[in-house]
Amino acid sequence: MTIVGPENADQARLLRLLRDGPRSRVELADAVGLPRARFTAEVDRLTAQGLVETAGPAASRGGRRSSLLRIAGQVRFGAVVVGDGRLDVALTDGELTVLARHGEPLDARVGPDAVVGRAVEVLGKLRAEAGLVRLAGVGVALPGPVAVRDGAPSVAPALPGWHQFPVRDTIAAELGCPVQVDNDANVMALGEQHAGTGRAFDDFLYVKLGNAIGSGLILGGALYRGAASGAGDVGHLQLTEDGPLCGCGQPGCLEAYCGDAALVRDAVTAARAGRSTALGDRLAAAGTLTMADVARAATGGDPVAQTLVRDAARRLGQVLVSLVSFVNPAIVIIGGAAPGIGPVLLAEIRSVVYRRSTPLATGSMPIVLSDLDDRAALVGAARLVSDQVFAAC
Secondary structure (H helix, E strand, O other), rough: OOOOOOOOHHHHHHHHOOOOOEEEEEHHHHHHHHOOHHHHHHHHHHHHHOOEEEEEEOOOOOOOEEEEEOOOOOOOOOEEEEEEOOEEEEEOOOOOOEEEEEEEEEHHHHHHHHHHHHHHHEEEHHHHHOOOOOOOOOEEEEEEEEEOOOOOOOOOOOOOOOOOOHHHHHHHHOOOOOOOEEHHHHHHHHHHHHHHHHOOOOEEEEOOOOOOEEEEEEEOEEEOOOHHHHEOOHHOOOOOOOOOOOOOEEEOOOHHHOOOOOHHHHHHHHHHHOHHHHHHHEEEEEHHOHHHHHHHHHHHHOOOHHHHHHHHHHHHHHHHHHHHHHHOEEEEEOOOOOOOHHHHHHHHHHHHHHHHHHHHHOOOOOOOOOOOHHHHHHHHHHHHHHHHHHHOO
């Protein structure tokens, strides 16, 4: 059976509610507020389209037992995440639970043809293994600015040679399904909204760390992208006019101080200067350092590595003071930190933000680490395209 989208706004609302999990017919009818006959007709149409199915009897509420409804088992979304030297691909069900995934090292600098081609290949393999003729849709997360309306990346240091490459249209032509593309911070915010700590909040700020630093902003329950899909690009806020050169070509950006590559740069300098035995020994043995090396040194008690992490966290906290005062989110969620250093980062960030922000903005605002790890991007990519698929045609 070919999966198509809902035919009207009522059907779209039903699907978005079921995306959060099975519901009884009675509960679902109450939630959408439709007359019972209209509700039954819309559910029957969604069932005929292969989008909804019965999932057994609901819990008794007295009287005749209702049945549970859920998104049909044949509805499968694809998720593609292009990350720091890595490609991750997954299949989810209609409730956006990850069912199968594949990850491999792949440097985005090899170019969009190779990366997108490999993503399509892996999606095709996962689809075949699941016995699917067609995916309901594919969401794609890229580590840089994306013109969402065009489905293509804009100029991004992490994606040389990708500018205006038609990622959406290329994948859609190969797989024959709807495709949506956005930057990874926005996608991770959607993942948090669906399955993470952000699920309980209508207004929150998600901050993504890594080589590239970005943020996703959920306002009133919806992702805020700005006029040209450029909202949230905090990594290129300028801290100083004479700081280190950023990949964007400008000096003193937050990313040039706090991105993973920046911390590794400063760690190499410290190791070569003999200021850190742990980092120096690792550099001598491996010939280079990675963010994982810096994190291990910091969690192992190396004072130089710990200072690098704390300095980065302090600068990030300074930027968050302005963002929190301007946006007033209910919660700030931080993801993408290297393994082990999250608690050190969090303590320093909280210290700066709570000390320098007004009580009105931060009095009841927690700052927490994401508990989704790398699943935030995969779930968020599926959420991204499901928003399109579960919209009225």
